[in-house]
Amino acid sequence: MGIADRKAREKEDLRNLILKSAKKLFVEKGVEQTTIRSIAESIDYSVGTVYLYFKDKNAILYALHSQGFSQLSGDFKVLYNVSDPLERLKALCKVYIQFAGDNPDMYDLMFNLKAPMEFLDAINEGEWNEGKGAFDVLHTTVKQCISEGHFTGHKSEPLAFMVWSLVHGMCSLEISKRCIGVNIKNPETIVSEGFAEFAKLITRL
């Protein structure tokens, strides 16, 4: 059916238009300041139409949340070129940090906002495939580091979690501007400096 196809395509298009506009407004004005009305208005549709495509505001947040993880996964693809596991581990952290720095609002949405996860709870049984995929890349890399003789006596999963926590913590603190409040000398470069210390630290192991 060509007509059904076209209608499906049109529905998909409008759905994407809503998401695109919502993301733009989120980045510009923040999640809380972005109203369904403003989203609707920005694409010249009525409020009700938005609710025809998304159950509620959290559903929009979750959809963007998913898009964010797709993008991050895409960014991770450059890691295929790095054969040495330890170098790949460090490169992975850098890609992660770069992503957070380039898309702070998106990062916040993905990791700090609770709304998308609540939506996830409500829908299925907490299955969060995007996040799982990203963590697996890290975990696998750590395992490869270990099997190449690094991190002797360490367990892969807690170690991977530790690395994730480290980079996530740096990005979160930077994004929420807690570094500035705490009077760090160079808030602009503290993340890369902090990570450099970590890289130095693990290179010897």
Added chain:
Amino acid sequence: MGIADRKAREKEDLRNLILKSAKKLFVEKGVEQTTIRSIAESIDYSVGTVYLYFKDKNAILYALHSQGFSQLSGDFKVLYNVSDPLERLKALCKVYIQFAGDNPDMYDLMFNLKAPMEFLDAINEGEWNEGKGAFDVLHTTVKQCISEGHFTGHKSEPLAFMVWSLVHGMCSLEISKRCIGVNIKNPETIVSEGFAEFAKLITRL
């Protein structure tokens, strides 16, 4: 003036009552679900009265934010008993993690919520003494580790930031339940296991 004193005390009392009740509701129902009306109702005062004692909702959040840092600083006091800097550094992390685990909602309010920081921006020039104090304890400890021969070739401030990021990241990921979504085998123990890996790692340096 005894009367003026009593009145000042009464004002202080009511202010604290509002805070106490607000904190209780925040912990029970979450920050967003707690309305000014519900706070007022729970202490049998009218909505307007709450606004007599706090400029707006963010002011309440910031007051609790400050209380949280006071509590954390208090918890840090046990560290005076630990003379070895490296042991003290590890103990500091443990106290931090313990605090976050015991008061997840408070921790979230202190480190993830943007509202209190926005309030801070609005009032004075981003001076955030409570946070500064807590970071200084960490920074000083790291410096002492270095002067005792640990972490050779590392810079104290970025290293302190790295440690802070690590524990903050672990606590944040745990509190926001991202660990569960990502299919970590034992989400209940991953924080202590992750930290154990870190402790093992720095003990050799």
Added chain:
DNA sequence: TTGATAAATGAACAATGTTCATTTATTTTG
């Protein structure tokens, strides 16, 4: 007792997320 000051009230407002009866557009049917 009375007037002034401070404290407390709650109705009212604007903004928000959300719903749903109604209208409009599109497709299918006779």
Added chain:
DNA sequence: CAAAATAAATGAACATTGTTCATTTATCAA
């Protein structure tokens, strides 16, 4: 092609929020 059926879109209406402020009530000083 007209009419019925289906799908899509609308926006007025509702409940709930943070916030304000004219009014009332309580407290104190003269």
